[in-house]
Each structure stands twice: as structure tokens, then as C-alpha cells.
Amino acid sequence: MRVALFITCLADQFYAEAGVAAVRLLRALGVEVDFPEGQTCCGQPAFNAGHWEEARALARRTLRVFQEAEYVVLPSGSCASMLRNHYPELLPGSREALAFSERVYELSQFLVRVLGVERLGEGLKGVRVAYHHGCHALRELGVREEPLTLLTNAGAEVLPWEAAEECCGFGGLFSVKLPEVSLAMADRKLSTLPAAQVLTSTDAGCLLHLSGRMAKSGVNLRVAPLATLLWEAYAG
Amino acid sequence: MRAKARFYPKEAARLLKERPGVREAVTGATLHFERNRLRAYAEVPIEEWRERAKAIKDHVLSHLDRYLEEAERRLLEKGARVHWAEGPEEAHQVLLEIVRRRGVRRAVKAKSMLTEELGVNPFLESLGVEVFETDLGEYLIQLLKEPPSHIVGPAIHLSLEEIRRLFHERFGTPLEASPEALAGVARKVLREAFLTADLGISGANFLVAETGTLALMENEGNIRLSTSLPRVHVAFVGLEKLLPRLSDLALFLPLTARAATGQRLSTYVSLLGGPAKEGEEGPEEVHVVLVDHGRTALLADPEAWETLRCLRCGACLNACPVYRQTGGHPYGYVYSGPIGAVLDPGLLSLEEAYPLPYASTLCGACLEACPVKIPIPRLLLTWRHRAVAEGLTPGWEKTAMAAFRKVMESPALYRLFSKALRGLPLPQDLLPLLRAWTEGRGALRPSPKPFHELWREMEEDRGRQN
Ligand code: SF4
Numbered sequence: 199m200r201v202a203l204f205i206t207c208l209a210d211q212f213y214a215e216a217g218v219a220a221v222r223l224l225r226a227l228g229v230e231v232d233f234p235e236g237q238t239c240c241g242q243p244a245f246n247a248g249h250w251e252e253a254r255a256l257a258r259r260t261l262r263v264f265q266e267a268e269y270v271v272l273p274s275g276s277c278a279s280m281l282r283n284h285y286p287e288l289l290p291g292s293r294e295a296l297a298f299s300e301r302v303y304e305l306s307q308f309l310v311r312v313l314g315v316e317r318l319g320e321g322l323k324g325v326r327v328a329y330h331h332g333c334h335a336l337r338e339l340g341v342r343e344e345p346l347t348l349l350t351n352a353g354a355e356v357l358p359w360e361a362a363e364e365c366c367g368f369g370g371l372f373s374v375k376l377p378e379v380s381l382a383m384a385d386r387k388l389s390t391l392p393a394a395q396v397l398t399s400t401d402a403g404c405l406l407h408l409s410g411r412m413a414k415s416g417v418n419l420r421v422a423p424l425a426t427l428l429w430e431a432y433a434g
Numbered sequence: 435m436r437a438k439a440r441f442y443p444k445e446a447a448r449l450l451k452e453r454p455g456v457r458e459a460v461t462g463a464t465l466h467f468e469r470n471r472l473r474a475y476a477e478v479p480i481e482e483w484r485e486r487a488k489a490i491k492d493h494v495l496s497h498l499d500r501y502l503e504e505a506e507r508r509l510l511e512k513g514a515r516v517h518w519a520e521g522p523e524e525a526h527q528v529l530l531e532i533v534r535r536r537g538v539r540r541a542v543k544a545k546s547m548l549t550e551e552l553g554v555n556p557f558l559e560s561l562g563v564e565v566f567e568t569d570l571g572e573y574l575i576q577l578l579k580e581p582p583s584h585i586v587g588p589a590i591h592l593s594l595e596e597i598r599r600l601f602h603e604r605f606g607t608p609l610e611a612s613p614e615a616l617a618g619v620a621r622k623v624l625r626e627a628f629l630t631a632d633l634g635i636s637g638a639n640f641l642v643a644e645t646g647t648l649a650l651m652e653n654e655g656n657i658r659l660s661t662s663l664p665r666v667h668v669a670f671v672g673l674e675k676l677l678p679r680l681s682d683l684a685l686f687l688p689l690t691a692r693a694a695t696g697q698r699l700s701t702y703v704s705l706l707g708g709p710a711k712e713g714e715e716g717p718e719e720v721h722v723v724l725v726d727h728g729r730t731a732l733l734a735d736p737e738a739w740e741t742l743r744c745l746r747c748g749a750c751l752n753a754c755p756v757y758r759q760t761g762g763h764p765y766g767y768v769y770s771g772p773i774g775a776v777l778d779p780g781l782l783s784l785e786e787a788y789p790l791p792y793a794s795t796l797c798g799a800c801l802e803a804c805p806v807k808i809p810i811p812r813l814l815l816t817w818r819h820r821a822v823a824e825g826l827t828p829g830w831e832k833t834a835m836a837a838f839r840k841v842m843e844s845p846a847l848y849r850l851f852s853k854a855l856r857g858l859p860l861p862q863d864l865l866p867l868l869r870a871w872t873e874g875r876g877a878l879r880p881s882p883k884p885f886h887e888l889w890r891e892m893e894e895d896r897g898r899q900n
Binding site: 215 | 443446447450451457461755756758759760791792793794795796797798799801802815817818819820821822823827831835836838839841842843844845848852855867870871873874875876878879880881882883884885886887888889892
């Protein structure tokens with residue numbers, strides 16, 4: 199099986215190790231991995247802010263870059279949803295966009311639903327994890343159990359978290375258009391954080407926002423993308 | 435009500451800074467409502483209920499002319515008077531005529547968002563009529579001269595402390611008075627008002643076309659009194675409130691209650707027809723004012739008409755993490771939270787409500803909560819798209835988007851940008867954006883190398899190994 203990895207611009211720049219982890223993990227599971235080099239951003243920030251013309255240009259380019267791919271796998275629920283759910287809206291009448299959307303998966307979703315892998319190893323034995331459900335992964339892609347199953351089966355203790363499914367306040371441009379509200383949301387979310395050793399999520403944007411906020415308020419907690427933890431689960 | 439929606443970003447920031455207690459009160463109350471809703475939804479086949487409710491509403495909205503005529507006919511048969519109001523002026527005319535003819539000096543009002551739209555209170559007051567809001571929350575904010583902060587819980591932003599202080603100043607109650615004692619004081623004032631008012635004003639949750647029945651839901655009993663004690667009753671009903679058959683109430687009453695407060699049914703449901711008949715107790719005159727105020731225009735909007743399914747249950751507000759930080763005031767119009775963000779541009783104009791569709795992270799919690807499945811996230815996107823098309827976007831955003839597109843369309847530029855992020859100065863255009871980010875979250879700390887470089891290194895390693 200062959201997948202094309204779409205690392206997404208935020209992970210490329212800020213969580214490069216998540217990409218490395220994803221490649222190692224997929225290869226270890228016997229999957230061939232491509233990284234189509236022309237890739238940049240899926241266009242979501244523009245789309246969400248209403249700039250559809252800009253978003254459309256980027257959607258077309260993503261379609262071109264990933265034309266050949268059998269599966270497109272992303273370590274980001276939000277971008278995966280952009281490709282899966284919003285490309286067909288953005289390019290109405292495009293068969294290509296429609297067919298493409300069905301080949302797109304967030305990493306944990308791909309592992310569980312396509313590869314049928316629920317157990318990666320026991321590399322997270324005893325690690326106390328707080329899992330933040332990225333909103334688009336959760337509500338647009340329906341990725342709820344997959345990350346939890348993979349983490350728990352690797353020995354991690356996924357801690358109950360009152361606000362686990364609450365939006366962190368990132369929201370792309372939202373975080374700079376309405377910075378005060380965005381920060382208040384992060385603070386509310388973090389005020390309920392359980393005593394974890396690591397905070398994780400599928401989305402680089404959420405993690406960037408939350409970790410920045412924690413650093414600013416002097417909280418010292420490891421923040422790692424889900425892909426990184428899944429590789430640790432496998433590699434021990 | 436005069437809209438101040440365009441000040442949303444400033445007002446939200448100001449409120450967070452100046453009244454932090456609001457955030458605490460609203461978060462607490464909405465989380466409580468939200469937990470109740472989830473429990474109440476889980477008790478029933480909620481997906482079927484939502485699907486059916488949506489279908490019935492869509493049906494009635496697509497045959498609205500027919501159902502409105504039917505409702506009017508039935509209401510007239512019952513002896514009610516029916517008025518049509520396109521906007522506030524015509525609605526005020528109805529009140530003016532009644533106030534003059536019946537010499538009205540006091541009015542008691544049951545909670546209604548539509549009367550906020552129409553500015554009923556200030557109009558009546560301008561005629562010298564004393565108006566009493568009779569819902570406890572509404573009464574509190576009337577004393578404070580504040581607009582409602584939530585569709586269902588208008589005083590949701592107030593803490594018990596603030597209410598105690600208010601009553602202490604107004605009625606001389608002790609500063610540590612219990613909520614029961616405070617309610618007792620309000621009850622005394624309002625009882626007197628109920629017994630002496632000449633006019634009762636209400637909205638309606640539903641108007642059943644088949645029977646001309648107004649349905650009103652509440653928990654305090656004040657609606658019941660407002661609509662039955664005064665000799666004249668005026669109900670303001672938005673055109674979208676129609677239901678085809680009486681039996682539809684069997685779905686809509688419990689669905690609305692579950693969505694709003696997690697109750698199986700509200701404590702009181704009043705079903706009203708016309709005025710009292712010979713020998714019956716009740717108002718002598720009943721007026722039903724069917725109000726448009728932007729609704730037919732919205733109905734004709736192929737992308738935004740679905741907002742008219744709204745039951746005003748407030749579930750989307752309770753579920754919304756953005757609303758939770760500020761309550762409803764910064765939104766600057768009658769409807770706040772997720773539904774306000776998509777309804778207000780339709781009722782006011784996008785220009786006037788420009789910032790509201792951006793008051794969301796598109797997290798989708800509102801859609802999950804909505805009992806009639808209004809696709810709020812999609813509608814937010816639609817309004818944003820229109821805002822861009824109409825040129826309402828601020829300059830910095832346009833510049834940033836143009837730069838973003840340029841960089842992302844070209845892998846070469848993207849790689850250059852990625853280098854810039856790790857040392858070189860960033861383009862000036864992006865600085866305000868960056869500042870808005872770093873102020874609350876510290877400097878951006880990119881990975882030492884971007885993944886696309888690490889990928890090359892990995893590939894080279896593999897090449898060497900093979
Ligand atoms: S949009 Fe839906 S959830 Fe929000 S108030 Fe209306 S009916 Fe209730």
C-alpha cells in the first residue's frame with residue numbers, strides 16, 4: 199500500500215517531528231510513503247475567512263500535487279477535513295475533488311479504519327496523557343475513538359478531562375481577529391487540564407496555541423503531536 | 435433595538451477586561467444548561483426527533499403564505515384580531531391604537547425576543563405607559579437598563595452578588611439576602627403589576643395554523659398571568675413561528691424544552707385561542723401581530739433561509755465556547771451567540787453585522803446542539819464569503835490573504851518563507867498579524883528544520899543505505 203503524506207504547512211514549520219514520526223510509523227507498518235514535494239498549504243485559513251478565490255487556487259494546486267495518490271494521509275484533522283469535506287464545496291461540480299475527498303484520512307483514522315491497526319506497541323506504558331479533541335477532527339471527520347484506542351492500547355493512561363471536547367480557541371484567523379476571546383477560551387480549557395505528563399492532539403494549530411498560552415502562564419507540560427506519540431507507542 | 439453589532443470585537447475585548455465576572459457567570463450557567471441538554475437528548479431517539487422537526491419546519495416555511503392565511507382565518511374565527519406588521523412602525527401603530535382607545539397606563543410583559551427587535555418597551559414608555567417585565571431575569575435587566583444577554587436566560591451574565599447589590603439599592607434588602615428572599619421581593623412588585631395592568635404583552639413559541647392556537651412555554655408562571663389577567667392581550671409573533679397542525683406541538687414542545695433547559699417539558703405551557711367567551715375568565719380583547727421584520731427577505735435567500743427554522747431555544751449559545759466568554763452583550767443585537775452570528779446579518783444587513791460571522795472558530799458545537807439542525811457553521815462560512823465579496827474585509831486581512839496566496843501557490847516562495855521564519859526578517863505586511871498572535875502566546879518557535887528538509891535528509895539516508 200502506498201500513501202502520500204500531506205504534512206500541512208503548520209506541522210511542516212512548527213511540528214516537523216510529527217512528519218518524521220508519521221513517515222517512520224507508516225513505513226514500519228509496511229506502507230510505502232511518498233511526500234509530494236510541490237505541497238504547501240491546503241488553503242483552509244483563506245477558506246474559513248471567506249476568501250474563497252484564494253482558497254480555490256490552493257485547492258486546485260493540492261489536487262494537482264496529489265493527483266496520483268492512492269491515499270492521502272495528514273497528521274492534522276482540521277486540514278484532513280478541509281480536503282475531505284470542503285474541497286467538494288469549494289469546487290462544486292468537480293468530480294476530481296469529489297473522488298479525491300474519499301481518499302483523504304487523518305493519520306489515526308487511517309491506521310484504524312484503513313489499515314485495521316489498533317495496537318502499535320507498548321511504548322507509552324504508564325504515561326499520563328491529556329488528549330485534546332480538535333474540533334474538525336471530532337465533529338467534521340468523526341475521529342473520536344481512534345486516537346484514544348491507539349493511545350490506550352499502547353499503555354498510556356488517557357486522563358478524563360472535563361473540557362477535552364471543547365474548542366481551544368485557535369480557529370485559524372480567529373486567534374488574531376479576536377485575540378482576547380481566543381485567549382480566554384484557551385485559558386478556560388487549560389484551567390480544567392488534568393495532571394498529565396503530555397498534552398496531545400491531531401492538530402498543530404491547537405497545540406501551538408495551547409502551548410504558547412501555557413508557556414506564557416508558566417505551565418510546564420510537554421506538548422506533542424499525536425503522530426509523535428504514536429511513533430513512541432510503536433518504537434518504545 | 436438599535437444594532438451595535440459592528441463593535442463586536444472591541445466590545446468583546448472590553449467586556450473581558452472590565453467585567454471578568456460575566457465570563458464566570460456565563461460559563462457556569464451555560465455549562466449547566468449544556469449538561470442538562472445532553473442528558474435530556476440522550477433519553478430519547480433525538481436524531482429522529484431532530485430530523486422530523488426539521489422536516490416539518492422546512493415544509494411550513496416553504497408553504498408559509500398558505501399557513502399564514504389559515505392561521506389568520508382560525509384566529510379571526512376565535513374572535514382574535516389579526517394585524518400584519520412589516521416592521522417596528524406598524525407594530526407600534528397597533529399598540530398606539532390600543533393604548534389610546536383603552537387608556538392603558540400599565541403593561542405587563544412576558545419575555546419575548548421579537549419585542550426587543552421591535553423596541554416595544556421604549557415605545558410604550560414614550561406614550562407614558564409603565565412597562566413591567568415579568569420574567570424574573572427580564573425584570574432584573576430591566577431594572578439595570580440592560581438588554582438580554584441570552585435568548586432563554588436574559589440575565590445569565592449576572593452573578594448572585596450583583597443581583598443582591600441591585601436589590602439592596604432598589605428595595606433595601608440586606609446584602610446577604612437569599613435568592614428566595616430576592617425572588618419574594620420581585621414577586622411582590624410583579625403581583626401588584628399583574629393585578630393593575632390594563633395590557634398584557636407576549637410573544638409566542640409557536641402559532642398553530644390548523645387551530646389558530648398560540649403556544650407559550652415558560653417555567654415561572656408569569657406568562658400565564660400576563661396573558662390572562664389584563665383585559666387586553668397583544669401577542670407579537672414572527673412569521674417563522676408557524677406550525678401546521680396542533681399535533682405538531684407534541685413534538686415541538688418537548689423538543690424545545692429538552693434543547694433549552696434539559697427539561698422534558700417546561701413547567702407551564704399555555705395554549706391560547708381568542709378572547710374569553712361569555713362567562714369565562716380572560717382577556718376581552720386578543721390581538722395577534724404577525725411580524726415580518728426581515729423574515730420574508732431572508733426566506734427568499736437561497737443560502738441563508740435555514741436560519742428561519744430557529745426555535746429560539748438557546749442551545750447553540752449554551753454549546754458555544756465563544757459565547758461563553760462574554761455572554762450576549764458584545765454581539766450588539768437581539769440575537770447573540772451562534773444563531774445571532776448568522777441571523778443578525780440576515781435581519782440587519784451584512785454591512786451592519788459584519789464582525790458577527792467571524793465570532794466563531796467553526797468548532798461545530800452549535801450544529802450538534804441545534805434541535806432543528808440549522809447548519810450554522812456552513813452559514814457562517816457563507817456570510818464570511820459574502821463579506822469578502824462585498825469588500826467589507828479590513829485592509830490588513832486583504833493584504834495578508836494576498837501574500838498568503840502568493841507564498842502558498844509557489845513552493846519556491848514557500849521554502850523562502852520557511853527560511854525567513856527561521857531568521858530573516860518577516861515581511862512587514864504580516865507584522866500586525868504576528869503581534870496579535872505573540873502578545874498572548876509568546877514568540878513563534880519553529881522547528882529547527884522544517885519537515886520538507888528533514889524529508890530530503892531521510893531520503894538521502896535511505897539512498898545511502900540501499
Ligand atoms: S439555532 Fe438551533 S440551537 Fe440555536 S436557538 Fe435556534 S433552534 Fe436553538
